[in-house]
Amino acid sequence: MRNLSFSGLVFRCFTFQASAVPEAASVPAVLRLPDPQDGESLGLRGRRRLLSFLSGFACLLQWLSGSYGHTVKKYNSLGDLVQVLGTPGKKGTGLNPLQFDNPAELYVDDTGEIYIVDGDGGLNNRLIKLSQDFMILWLHGENGTGPAKFNIPHGVTLDSVGRVWVADRGNKRLQVFDKDTGEWLGAWDNCFTEEGPSAVRFTPDGKYLIVAQLNLSRLSVLVAPPSGSIGDCSVISTIQLADQVLPHLLEVDKKTGAVYVAEIGAKQVQKYIPVHSRTPAFEA
Known part of the structure; x- marks a missing residue:
């Protein structure tokens, strides 16, 4: 267990290892592991071969x-x-019926509408x-580098004012769109000169974005922009993980x-569990 913090919040770290799951010929798509803090089960969303390629999870979305x-x-x-959406085992570009090529992630909003980044392939x-x-x-x-074009879109989320944020990993930027119309609103690239973002989420209060950078094994904490403005990216803190853990x-x-x-x-x-603290610190 470790304690890590940023901007006055301490995050307590617990680890769930795939090696703790018994080897089996078939790993279920939805796996439940015990939470060491409170004894309850934690729902994990992973890809088919969880033991060899742990990908991602969403406790509440059930997708x-x-x-x-x-x-x-x-x-x-x-x-x-x-x-099931898409054709199992067969990649494609079709829209009717809908086909995918290694969809990286999805996000389901409170109304049940679904946002999918289809770009890992x-x-x-x-x-x-x-x-x-x-x-x-x-x-x-x-595919491309201009506005509303992508190079391996890998993560997607929404903020509280109706903007869609996409981790455009290959282009080393976050792109932002209007939730209702799909209009392109802007992009952040000044925070990602070393490596593009693999995943992005907002803190519950909407004040910060947490971004994973795969090959840097790093989490970055960014200040969320106000409504009506995208502005420039600003990193307030980073959490450096162990070398080669590869946060996906x-x-x-x-x-x-x-x-x-x-x-x-x-x-x-x-x-990582947030614990209130007046003095930001990183404790191993």
Whole structure:
């Protein structure tokens, strides 16, 4: 257990190791591991081969982005499969029916609308917004470096004022779009000169973004912009993880503020618990 902090908040770290899961011929898509802090189960969302390539998770959304199966799947709280989007085992560019090429991540908002970044395979490089009944509301889908173009879009999230944030990893930037219209609002690239973002989430109060950078094994904490302005990226703190742990995706619990980091190099999940503190410090 470690304590890490930024801007007056201390994050207590717990580790869930994939090696603790018994080897089996078939690993379930939805895996439940015990939380060492409170004894409750923690729902994890991973890819098909969790033990060898721990990818990501979302305790509350109950959706799975299946990179190796080229699908997006929905499960109920018991782990039963209830919906499949895409063609299992077959990549594609089609929109009717919808096809994927290694979708990296998705985000489901409070209304049930779905945002998918379909870019880990390099074929589609697109952001898709779906309605609750899986109709395409808008999309941006072209490889490139200009506005609303992508090079491995790898993470997606929403802020509290209706903006969609996309981790455009290959282009080393975060791109921002209007939630309702899909209009491009701007981009942040000045914080990512070394490496692009792999994942992005907001803290529950909406004041900060937490960004994972894969090969740097680093989490960065950025100041969220006010409504009506994107401005420039500003890093207020970083959390340097152990070398080669490779943080791939992350999730933030909206109620507790806990940060869950999926590390594909270390094949583990780390959980950071916010604890109020007047003096920011990093304690091993």
